[in-house]
Amino acid sequence: MTTAIDIRGVSRRFGRVTALDDVSIAMPEHSLVGLLGRNGAGKTTLMSIIAGQDRASEGRIAVLGHTPFEHGPTLRQIIYVRDNQRYPDDYRLHHVLRIAPAFAPNWDADVADELVDGLRIPAKTPLKKLSRGQLSSVAIVLGLASRAPVTLLDEPYLGLDVTARSLFHTILLREIAAQPRTIVLSTHLIEESASLLDRVVILDHGKVVVDDETEAARDSVVLLSGNTDAVDRVLSGRPVLESHTMGAMTSVTAAGAADDSLRALADELGVQVARATLQDLVSAHGAETPEPLELKKAIRV
Amino acid sequence: MTAIMPTTRLHLNKREITFLVPLYITGTVALISVLISLLFLRSGGVPGSADWIAGSQLNPGMAYALPGFLVYLGVQSVATTFPFALTLGSTRRSFVGGTLLWAVIASAYLTAIMTVLTLIELATDHWFSNFYIFDIAVLGAGDLTRLIPIVFLSTLSMLTIGGVFGASWIRFGGRGPQFIGVGLAIVIIVALIVILPAAPTIIAAFQVWWLAVLAAVVILLSSIGMWLILRTAIVR
Amino acid sequence: MLSGEGPIFLQLAQRVAEDIINGTYAEDAGIPSTHDFAIFYRMSPITSAKGITMLVDQGVLYKKRGIGMFVAPGAREHLLAERRAAFRQQHVAPLLHEAELLGIDRDELADMIKEKDPS
Numbered sequence: 001m002t003t004a005i006d007i008r009g010v011s012r013r014f015g016r017v018t019a020l021d022d023v024s025i026a027m028p029e030h031s032l033v034g035l036l037g038r039n040g041a042g043k044t045t046l047m048s049i050i051a052g053q054d055r056a057s058e059g060r061i062a063v064l065g066h067t068p069f070e071h072g073p074t075l076r077q078i079i080y081v082r083d084n085q086r087y088p089d090d091y092r093l094h095h096v097l098r099i100a101p102a103f104a105p106n107w108d109a110d111v112a113d114e115l116v117d118g119l120r121i122p123a124k125t126p127l128k129k130l131s132r133g134q135l136s137s138v139a140i141v142l143g144l145a146s147r148a149p150v151t152l153l154d155e156p157y158l159g160l161d162v163t164a165r166s167l168f169h170t171i172l173l174r175e176i177a178a179q180p181r182t183i184v185l186s187t188h189l190i191e192e193s194a195s196l197l198d199r200v201v202i203l204d205h206g207k208v209v210v211d212d213e214t215e216a217a218r219d220s221v222v223l224l225s226g227n228t229d230a231v232d233r234v235l236s237g238r239p240v241l242e243s244h245t246m247g248a249m250t251s252v253t254a255a256g257a258a259d260d261s262l263r264a265l266a267d268e269l270g271v272q273v274a275r276a277t278l279q280d281l282v283s284a285h286g287a288e289t290p291e292p293l294e295l296k297k298a299i300r301v
Numbered sequence: 302m303t304a305i306m307p308t309t310r311l312h313l314n315k316r317e318i319t320f321l322v323p324l325y326i327t328g329t330v331a332l333i334s335v336l337i338s339l340l341f342l343r344s345g346g347v348p349g350s351a352d353w354i355a356g357s358q359l360n361p362g363m364a365y366a367l368p369g370f371l372v373y374l375g376v377q378s379v380a381t382t383f384p385f386a387l388t389l390g391s392t393r394r395s396f397v398g399g400t401l402l403w404a405v406i407a408s409a410y411l412t413a414i415m416t417v418l419t420l421i422e423l424a425t426d427h428w429f430s431n432f433y434i435f436d437i438a439v440l441g442a443g444d445l446t447r448l449i450p451i452v453f454l455s456t457l458s459m460l461t462i463g464g465v466f467g468a469s470w471i472r473f474g475g476r477g478p479q480f481i482g483v484g485l486a487i488v489i490i491v492a493l494i495v496i497l498p499a500a501p502t503i504i505a506a507f508q509v510w511w512l513a514v515l516a517a518v519v520i521l522l523s524s525i526g527m528w529l530i531l532r533t534a535i536v537r
Numbered sequence: 538m539l540s541g542e543g544p545i546f547l548q549l550a551q552r553v554a555e556d557i558i559n560g561t562y563a564e565d566a567g568i569p570s571t572h573d574f575a576i577f578y579r580m581s582p583i584t585s586a587k588g589i590t591m592l593v594d595q596g597v598l599y600k601k602r603g604i605g606m607f608v609a610p611g612a613r614e615h616l617l618a619e620r621r622a623a624f625r626q627q628h629v630a631p632l633l634h635e636a637e638l639l640g641i642d643r644d645e646l647a648d649m650i651k652e653k654d655p656s
Contacts, residue, residue, distance in 0.1 A: 030583070032581040048536065048537075053387050070392045072390075072395065079388075079390070085384070085385070088311075088315065088377065088382045088385055089381050099314045102307040102310050103389035103390050103391065104389070104390070173576045174576055177572035195578075195580045195584075196581050198584060215544040215545070
């Protein structure tokens, strides 16, 4: 499988703040990659660097084989509309629809029209006065109608109503079937997009904590719940990413796959074992490292 | 060339502001000039007399009305257009090239408009009513060999000065334009300090073409400045 | 939209198998393309292709080059046999286990099953 986006050892510092810390990711061509993580984890910075709008302080990045920064032929293959995109003064929708084809060699006007109608973007209102959801819709039109081989969608759902989100999914899937492309999608509405994603990259504090196929990523942790002592025994030293305690009951998200011995022990001790959803996984990796259960018990006693 | 054309088209995308707003402003100034002429008339001025012509030709309306708009046009051509150009996939290099090409087109357009209107004014003996709107001192007093360079060079200077301010805002935020403003003030004051003792000689030797050279230098410096500031600018 | 706990490609394969068993897709008849499945069940085309390929590997579906995907002859019988085998393990075994826990002997259990209207 060809690698469409190859990121090696990329760091990005803004003054003393490290937004990305030694990030290495290889995104396969034509895959749909979810870029997940908490606010401030570095998702937007990473997308900006992939799109050549920003430059890494360290490390190398290749998009379709070239460093995107100031490389015209590569930049024409990428579309990235940021979630707080600025438009020229006095812009209205028709300005965007008129100029985008000049930059996007694969622009599809029918797709644009379909999205504008379906998402009900007002044509006459200045873009500055559009609601959050309407601005997201404009970004979706640019993102999908460009038919760019590398399409970066930054929080495409922000402010969208449920019908619009559904329409976005339908057209996204139809579009990548019609013209395969590599898609990176950042979002906080994880369950809504989970079934779409081939791969997930989870960032936390500027570092990559998960980079895997979606199903494998879900199996990289296990959910346990039951009596605190029993859960602790089943854990038998596995690192805990996130835990909740209620009285004598504890539920944890622990690192490592659920193997047969764990299942057997859990069964014996009456501890429930569940498969993590993508949302569980992202939440666990974003949580501050919890104190060991032993300590909590000590405090409780 | 092929790479910079999309950016030029991006600037020309808002047709109204590039092509029509200058006309609106020119029209408004013309209207006010006519009203002032009527005021002269009512206060006893004799249309066509030497006093009338001298008074009308000193009307500086055009010189006051357009620059503010042109500098704004230059500022927005970078400040709010650059982030969108990058989103569409322009390089910084072709953005600067396309923006300068657009500035040249906009200046040439305004020059052509002014030229045509001046020719009409001269041909109609000042609109059959002794209204001096374009045949005025700041625009070369009806001399096209002066009007054309005056309008073209001053428009292009204002657009590029605006551009460099817009670029500094993109790169350095609110402090960018402040730094450039302060820097510019210091340069001008220092230049005056150096030149002032020789002022009488300089003024005595003053030639109009010096202004053209000055404008050309301003345009060149602004263009280079815009490129230097934007070549590593990022969007945040 | 599929909403089970397991991997999505597996859920799609199970869904299609289910639809072959219940007659939605007849033997030797064409089934929708992987792209259609992707859009209908909201998954990426790569995932749907993975699920469909699984059924092809099992001999349940076959590909006609340039035309599409078809249900293999005997696929329904094959799937049913598989399901029957699984039935013992997945349903009967836990039933017996639970009955044993509750002290229900086999005869009593058989009577319960034979009852016309268990409540």
